Amino acid sequence: MSVLINKDSRVLVQGITGREGEFHTRQMRAYGTQVVAGVTPGKGGQAVDTVPVFDTVAQAVKATGANVSVIFVPPRFAPDACLEAADAGVDLAVCITEGIPINDMVAVVAHIRTTQTRLLGGNCPGLITPGECKVGIMPGNIVIPGPVGLVARSGTLTYEIVSRLTREGLGQTTCVGIGGDPVPGQRFIDVLPLFEADPHTKVVVMIGEIGGTDEEDAAEYIRTMTKPVVAFISGRTAPPGKRMGHAGAIVSGGKGTAQAKVEALTAVGVPVPISSREVPALVRERLG
Amino acid sequence: MKIHEYQAKQVLARYGVPVPAGEVATTPAEVRAIAEKLGKRVVVKSQVHVGGRGKAGGIKLADTPDEAEAVASRILGMDIKGLTVEKVLVEEALNIAREYYLGITLDRGAQRNVLMVSAAGGVDIEEVAAETPEKIARVLIDPALGLRDYQIRDACYAAGLDREAIAGAGKFLKALYQTYIDMDCSLAEINPLVLTAEGTLIAADGKINIDDNAMYRHADLADLAEEGQDNPLEAEAHRRGLQYVYLGGDIGIIGNGAGLVMGTLDEVKDAGGTPANFLDIGGGAKAEVVASALELVLMDPNVKGVLFNIFGGITRGDEVARGIIAGSARLNIQVPIVVRLTGTNEAEGRALLAQTTLVPAETMQEAAAKIVELARAA
Numbered sequence: 001m002s003v004l005i006n007k008d009s010r011v012l013v014q015g016i017t018g019r020e021g022e023f024h025t026r027q028m029r030a031y032g033t034q035v036v037a038g039v040t041p042g043k044g045g046q047a048v049d050t051v052p053v054f055d056t057v058a059q060a061v062k063a064t065g066a067n068v069s070v071i072f073v074p075p076r077f078a079p080d081a082c083l084e085a086a087d088a089g090v091d092l093a094v095c096i097t098e099g100i101p102i103n104d105m106v107a108v109v110a111h112i113r114t115t116q117t118r119l120l121g122g123n124c125p126g127l128i129t130p131g132e133c134k135v136g137i138m139p140g141n142i143v144i145p146g147p148v149g150l151v152a153r154s155g156t157l158t159y160e161i162v163s164r165l166t167r168e169g170l171g172q173t174t175c176v177g178i179g180g181d182p183v184p185g186q187r188f189i190d191v192l193p194l195f196e197a198d199p200h201t202k203v204v205v206m207i208g209e210i211g212g213t214d215e216e217d218a219a220e221y222i223r224t225m226t227k228p229v230v231a232f233i234s235g236r237t238a239p240p241g242k243r244m245g246h247a248g249a250i251v252s253g254g255k256g257t258a259q260a261k262v263e264a265l266t267a268v269g270v271p272v273p274i275s276s277r278e279v280p281a282l283v284r285e286r287l288g
Numbered sequence: 289m290k291i292h293e294y295q296a297k298q299v300l301a302r303y304g305v306p307v308p309a310g311e312v313a314t315t316p317a318e319v320r321a322i323a324e325k326l327g328k329r330v331v332v333k334s335q336v337h338v339g340g341r342g343k344a345g346g347i348k349l350a351d352t353p354d355e356a357e358a359v360a361s362r363i364l365g366m367d368i369k370g371l372t373v374e375k376v377l378v379e380e381a382l383n384i385a386r387e388y389y390l391g392i393t394l395d396r397g398a399q400r401n402v403l404m405v406s407a408a409g410g411v412d413i414e415e416v417a418a419e420t421p422e423k424i425a426r427v428l429i430d431p432a433l434g435l436r437d438y439q440i441r442d443a444c445y446a447a448g449l450d451r452e453a454i455a456g457a458g459k460f461l462k463a464l465y466q467t468y469i470d471m472d473c474s475l476a477e478i479n480p481l482v483l484t485a486e487g488t489l490i491a492a493d494g495k496i497n498i499d500d501n502a503m504y505r506h507a508d509l510a511d512l513a514e515e516g517q518d519n520p521l522e523a524e525a526h527r528r529g530l531q532y533v534y535l536g537g538d539i540g541i542i543g544n545g546a547g548l549v550m551g552t553l554d555e556v557k558d559a560g561g562t563p564a565n566f567l568d569i570g571g572g573a574k575a576e577v578v579a580s581a582l583e584l585v586l587m588d589p590n591v592k593g594v595l596f597n598i599f600g601g602i603t604r605g606d607e608v609a610r611g612i613i614a615g616s617a618r619l620n621i622q623v624p625i626v627v628r629l630t631g632t633n634e635a636e637g638r639a640l641l642a643q644t645t646l647v648p649a650e651t652m653q654e655a656a657a658k659i660v661e662l663a664r665a666a
């Protein structure tokens with residue numbers, strides 16, 4: 001079992017003829033993902049790695065029954081791509097693109113929240129259900145199936161922690177990367193209920209970082225969850241007022257400090273270790 | 289990206305916001321000439337990208353051109369929170385009756401932009417927000433509808449603005465919102481909006497931060513982007529297209545992925561070291577990117593050692609190692625370098641590193657401990 005994607009997901013790739021789109025289409029297919037269509041305006045009728053290319057998402061969905069879209073288009077076209085995916089009615093749109101202007105995402109996220117589509121990202125690595133399906137750019141070789149649900153704001157730090165879990169035999173239901181932007185399509189509070197409802201997820205690992213108050217908001221929700229959560233927060237030693245790579249990773253106006261997040265999570269019984277290497281042991285304890 | 293007060297005022301003026309008459313200067317003689325031209329009492333304001341300029345002595349009134357010149361000679365070159373004052377704004381002084389705060393920024397929790405109005409203007413709004421949040425009226429803006437007139441009235445009345453200011457404040461708020469949207473701001477503030485003794489409203493100070501992600505829509509601001517970097521190393525990083533933050537310590541940190549680099553800074557600090565910088569080189573580790581990153585980090589004379597932390601992911605560990613070896617070979621390196629890499633073929637990667645002067649490490653924690661030790665010995 002899993003959340004959001006599984007072996008039956010039918011994936012389309014927006015921007016499939018671009019360098020990233022083509023590379024990751026091959027990677028996703030090699031992992032076993034059913035990539036059923038690609039979209040690049042003006043290149044309909046071509047094929048990439050045998051996947052048929054369409055001019056619009058609506059055409060691709062109609063012809064192939066795709067229900068998940070992954071977006072690999074440049075920042076200036078990505079807001080439109082997200083809206084196009086939602087308009088075509090996919091269940092999940094995963095926006096990998098980094099560097100989309102914040103005000104564009106304010107409008108896109110507000111609109112997509114009124115539709116049936118769930119938006120993940122931008123600036124996210126995507127998600128993976130081990131052994132079944134990967135959508136996005138997460139490496140497939142670091143995950144194994146198992147009972148841990150994982151949701152994270154960062155990419156490579158997540159890989160770091162996931163590969164430790166895997167090495168210690170702690171497999172995952174689904175790993176979800178929500179991305180490092182200030183206005184993400186999915187926040188922790190949007191994804192945690194999915195793991196709470198998934199019968200195969202026994203423990204949830206949440207990887208946050210400085211900036212914003214999504215971790216504090218998540219703590220409020222975790223209070224009501226039946227499943228245990230283990231958290232990690234990066235950027236404890238980052239100075240205020242400095243944007244640490246991710247557009248969303250900044251402490252400003254006294255908000256978004258690691259300390260406030262650790263306090264909020266600890267207050268609801270979530271362990272937040274100082275070092276990421278302690279995560280697997282804490283997960284194992286909670287699996288019983 | 290931050291821009292200076294005088295630049296923010298130029299932008300706001302384009303949107304019809306009244307601002308005091310004034311000009312920017314870089315020498316006391318220029319300041320004198322501007323004061324003479326204005327022909328009245330002036331205020332000389334340091335142009336640096338930090339708050340609290342007044343408290344630091346970086347804003348002074350002057351009654352005469354002589355006095356303006358004297359004041360400017362003290363302010364120019366002054367250090368305010370680590371930044372040297374290179375420019376001052378010389379403006380007509382206002383007869384201040386009341387001071388208000390107007391601002392628009394992103395409310396991340398609500399995922400919307402928020403309009404903020406307060407009758408407690410002229411002071412650090414973050415202090416007001418922390419100590420007396422009830423003094424700031426907040427209204428969330430629907431991106432599809434924009435800022436509506438009734439919302440402006442709601443905010444102004446809720447904030448308790450004086451009646452004689454409310455009618456006029458609407459024009460300022462509309463202009464501020466238009467600026468915020470057109471210029472892709474992450475913050476647009478008028479603080480204070482001054483109600484003068486003569487009964488007119490004027491923006492005595494303005495602050496605009498522009499979303500770095502939107503700079504492609506503002507090619508005309510490219511020069512400001514360079515100038516917006518306060519630290520010379522950060523400015524150089526900007527030129528090289530690298531995500532670098534100067535942190536002031538002695539251990540250079542290079543990694544791929546913001547979260548991983550932040551996690552590495554934390555580990556180095558826990559190991560007893562002090563990071564010199566944050567530097568995210570993004571996916572993979574191509575030799576030219578590694579060389580450019582390493583060269584940048586070593587421009588900081590305080591750096592006594594460098595730690596690479598690369599998660600291979602889809603890129604193979606041996607490829608990463610080759611990139612780092614080739615990149616570092618291009619430079620004459622005098623400090624120890626520890627390399628921690630993981631991913632497919634990580635053992636092969638470490639074996640390649642072992643044949644060089646680079647020091648391989650298996651885990652992030654081991655790597656942090658090693659570089660702290662080596663930097664200390666150096």
